[in-house]
Amino acid sequence: MQTSELPDLAHTDTKPLHWLATAAAMAAVVAAAGLLQPDPAASASTSHRTTAQHGTANVTAPDPARADFPLECGGLESAVAKQATGDLDGDGRPETVAVVRCAAGSGTPPSGVYVLTRGSGAAPRVVATLVDPAQEMSVGDFAVSDGVISATLLGYSSDAVARCCPDQQERVTWQWKGGAFVRATQAAPSSA
Numbered sequence: 001m002q003t004s005e006l007p008d009l010a011h012t013d014t015k016p017l018h019w020l021a022t023a024a025a026m027a028a029v030v031a032a033a034g035l036l037q038p039d040p041a042a043s044a045s046t047s048h049r050t051t052a053q054h055g056t057a058n059v060t061a062p063d064p065a066r067a068d069f070p071l072e073c074g075g076l077e078s079a080v081a082k083q084a085t086g087d088l089d090g091d092g093r094p095e096t097v098a099v100v101r102c103a104a105g106s107g108t109p110p111s112g113v114y115v116l117t118r119g120s121g122a123a124p125r126v127v128a129t130l131v132d133p134a135q136e137m138s139v140g141d142f143a144v145s146d147g148v149i150s151a152t153l154l155g156y157s158s159d160a161v162a163r164c165c166p167d168q169q170e171r172v173t174w175q176w177k178g179g180a181f182v183r184a185t186q187a188a189p190s191s192a
Helices: 016-035
Strands: 049-051 058-060 078-086 095-102 111-117 125-131 138-145 148-155 168-177 180-185
Touching: 078 138, 095 138, 111 138, 111 148, 125 148, 125 180
Parallel strands: none
Antiparallel strands: 049 058, 078 095, 095 111, 111 125, 138 148, 148 168, 168 180
């Protein structure tokens, strides 16, 4: 038998303590990797995207700039004054609510409030009109939160009131219930 000229290597003789130390080191590495994973909620933009309930694909909210609104502007362009998105009907896909009016040079043109959804084609489609421009109202505060649309509607008490300066105000909300948007009027804030 030939003897090696190399000295005996202590680590080549495995003992239970060696295996225990290796297992502990591997467990520490796996635990650290689990703790250092990025937070998907912190890195993903959720302002216009949501995850559909029936899959994992991101669905973008309808773009009101690409929609055809039922608004007659007499040769003028229509303008999206405000917009907000949210899942209004609980299907896991976002809708867009748009406040739209004619792009008039002066005065306060009446606004329409429309709910958009993704159409089967490329363009979004209007599925509900919450405020018709024929009502001659404009929209002040406007938001979508937790499936509820809220707005301050500004109007006029008579034809004698200048169209630049609404003299009536109403706080309203809409919420999807029983297959339709149900409107509710909020109490006016009390003055102190």
